Amino acid sequence: MKATEITILEEVELENPIFIEALPGVGHVGKLVADHMIDELDATKFAEIYSPTFPPQVLVGEDGMIENMINELYYIRDLGEENQDIIIIGGNTQSLSPDGQYIVCSEILEFLEPFNISRIFTLGGVPTGQPIENPRVLGAASDEAHIELLKEVGVEMRSNDGGIVGASGLFLGLGMRKGIYGACLMGETPGYFIDAESAEGVLLKLAELLNFEINTEKLDERAEQTREMLAKAQQMEQDLINRANAGNADDLRYIG
Amino acid sequence: MKATEITILEEVELENPIFIEALPGVGHVGKLVADHMIDELDATKFAEIYSPTFPPQVLVGEDGMIENMINELYYIRDLGEENQDIIIIGGNTQSLSPDGQYIVCSEILEFLEPFNISRIFTLGGVPTGQPIENPRVLGAASDEAHIELLKEVGVEMRSNDGGIVGASGLFLGLGMRKGIYGACLMGETPGYFIDAESAEGVLLKLAELLNFEINTEKLDERAEQTREMLAKAQQMEQDLINRANAGNADDLRYIG
């Protein structure tokens, strides 16, 4: 069993596509954006990626149906005003092990080499750890040109501010070493629920950057649900504080 | 030392066998079922599986005798009304590492390829975390046909309900990718003792699905012991709560 098994569903030719990473991560921000783009923009799946570095499990979906842990490659042709070809990587997981992260991202970039990727955008969330109003979209980039592009659309740059962990960081870092540059868009999110509001912010900045239009109504629906969850989360947070202050050791059983 | 070392004890030919996974897991539900089937249905061991991904230890059994960590393959010919050939995988362990899980399950399926497995059933427990009366048998499946089969025998489907971790999940997931479909039967169990009652529930559903008869008397004996353990567990649970409420930090030494 190799580190990455890639099943090609359709042989496809694309013109200098932009590569967009949107795998699950903090607040599922990237994944929400990917799922929405794939639905709304009629993306076509052309490859499936499996790896023994993914979590050793299957998921139980609708009505008891089992799903493998998977990454998937989609393409969109002629997106937006610039008729830009796009490749999106989505899925339900990332590698569990640190070296697995490097190896899988590296092998995916190798697989994509014949497509002559022009730029890389990676999408994710940046955890605030607590409920947040008006989440910002923060950015980082692997060259000056992309830093300028982000600033032009009002993305605030992170500065000397820790790391970008996982696929969102590695695709940019490994890309740099191959001479492919790009940026990471990160929506602020509390981090402990699926955050459609943060995802909408990221999606709209991406649409502005790549000059395409997209209906965010369904994301708005999900954002509404998110806001309700947010209210619940704040309540839960308060409950936790109340119980912790109740002054007995009862809660200790929930540690670890 | 390879990832999986398979020692063949008997060269055997079987007719489109059903593959049943019943390795140790939550509440040892699957393992109890396998041990009981192997005993009652006179299964024959035909291969032993070792792996450096198993826990790095031996077990001390009866009277100080040492046992290796092992998975074992058994066969049963002409089971039940449909004269169905069966392969059971049992043993005392599963891989310790996530990628070890994938690699061992994958290499076992490769080893079994010449047998032309027709279907896969995996057996396990689903943890409730607390004592439970009348544990249900829950299910999940890798195609619609098996979902229907499970429903016909009254198995309740899990829905959008997390993952199935370890061999019970991976054999189904890896099987799907080879075009071999099947289902997982999971007995509800508190999860913190060996649960024969939960195992009996799973075994009876499996017998109904595969149309064979099996004496569960010995399992009933074990179930009786289980119920006594259950009573003790409830007592222990209560003790823990009482001590935690006693209002001093004495219990802290037991964390971690």
Add this chain to the structure above:
Amino acid sequence: MKATEITILEEVELENPIFIEALPGVGHVGKLVADHMIDELDATKFAEIYSPTFPPQVLVGEDGMIENMINELYYIRDLGEENQDIIIIGGNTQSLSPDGQYIVCSEILEFLEPFNISRIFTLGGVPTGQPIENPRVLGAASDEAHIELLKEVGVEMRSNDGGIVGASGLFLGLGMRKGIYGACLMGETPGYFIDAESAEGVLLKLAELLNFEINTEKLDERAEQTREMLAKAQQMEQDLINRANAGNADDLRYIG
């Protein structure tokens, strides 16, 4: 860099040697026995073993001198009344990773294959978790013959009693698969200091089993130090309880 690098210091021929494992573990019981045997019985080092699976560090010994993490093979010729050749494996570490444990033990057994090892004894400690008077020597074995041998010299067998983790377990388990049998001697020890008293018990049982004489005076000296440490440990234990009962959260900072 291979999983195990073995540097041969002396090409040596031995007659069906007994292999004794005495690497560091619980209470350093096995290591103390090995160090003492190597000193008292003039064992000769003939091979050094390095592995990237050992902890990634060096030790600082006497006067700031650096020592590599290492396993070492020694031989003793014509030990005791039966003129038995012996190979001892000692050192300052074991593999850190589970699969490293399997691979290193397996590669060492392969390296030893030309010696035609007759039997394997592994030495270690079994943790009691609290101070203990009159520590027993417990045993386990990989065949009936060795179980009988142990019982003859008054070693109490462990029964259905968990596992033997690490090299002490794996050499016996991997040996079984090659048709080489033996036993594990485990001295009871609190587990949280270097326990010479427990080591003396194990050493004397081994000497009785292999029919050789050994001066344990220096071990007695160390045992005396051990008993003083034991007194301190009991004091520390009491201190911990007192502080925990003091009723404030001060100790929480020491968790994890």
Add this chain to the structure above:
Amino acid sequence: MKATEITILEEVELENPIFIEALPGVGHVGKLVADHMIDELDATKFAEIYSPTFPPQVLVGEDGMIENMINELYYIRDLGEENQDIIIIGGNTQSLSPDGQYIVCSEILEFLEPFNISRIFTLGGVPTGQPIENPRVLGAASDEAHIELLKEVGVEMRSNDGGIVGASGLFLGLGMRKGIYGACLMGETPGYFIDAESAEGVLLKLAELLNFEINTEKLDERAEQTREMLAKAQQMEQDLINRANAGNADDLRYIG
């Protein structure tokens, strides 16, 4: 993707260079020394080292610019009164996994073999766990000659004092096995902030040992900042104690 990818930026010949390891570690002491030497002594970068065993992330630096996790090799020609050639390894990370540490250090030493390294110095911090006045520089060495050298410049030897973990230990240990000897200089540091004062102590001892002069003014500036951070750390420490003594379980939420 190999365990270590080394990109050569400049083919360079050096005369029996001394190899200095100064990767990030406790208190970033080694890294501060390396960064300062590289700046002040006009070191030239000649190779970049990447590894999938590094943390799976990128760093966000000035103004949102992304940096890969990297080790870097620099050279300095004709340093000090003895016109000594030097190779320094610096960077922003070390391997995350234990065997990664061994493999990367081992492959770097192999890469450096053609340079005929004469001696190895590794630089790091030794954690005191609490604020410390007048931090000492402690030492350890892989042969007697270097122990004497360290003592001559007033470095206090560590003795029977645990291990040196990571690259600072492994380069010396792996070097020993190739017949290349050297020493480790460790500055005492609380361990929980970037400690320029500790770094200055280490740098001055190294300069004395290798007979070169270096302006430490900029390090002094950083040391000043460090002392301010030290004051803050002591305040934080006191705050933690006060909160822990406040007698309720509120702080429990911060465990883990």
